[in-house]
Amino acid sequence: MTAVATSYHPYVGMWETADGRIRHELLPNGRYDEARGSRESAYQGRYAVSGNHIEYWDDTGFTADGDFVDDVLHHAGMVLYRRG
Structure with missing residues (x-):
């Protein structure tokens, strides 16, 4: 997998749970x-990102993943929607 490196990638931007409590900003x-x-x-x-799959590596060493389905991010039991 290669890191997303362009601002026009379709998944770059803010993703949040319906209640706004969890927010992921995917930077270009x-x-x-x-x-x-x-x-x-x-x-x-x-x-x-590879296709519709995303892998995360946080700076503390924790890893996680998720999938984009119909412009909704499913990640670690959460559902995040594109903001805006």
């Missing part, structure tokens, strides 16, 4: 910033 440089509730930048790291 292959990095992400996750906020939880009022805690901004709770987790940060890199990500890579």
Whole structure:
């Protein structure tokens, strides 16, 4: 997998749960910033997308993954929707 490196990639941008509590910002440089509730930048790291699958590696060494289905991100038991 290669990191997303262009701002026009369809998954770059903000993704959030329906209640807005969990927010993933997928940055065009292959990095992400996750906020939880009022805690901004709770987790940060890199990500890579292959097709509709995303892999996350946070800066503490934790790994996770998810899948985009019909422009909805399914990640670690959460459902995140594109903001905006």
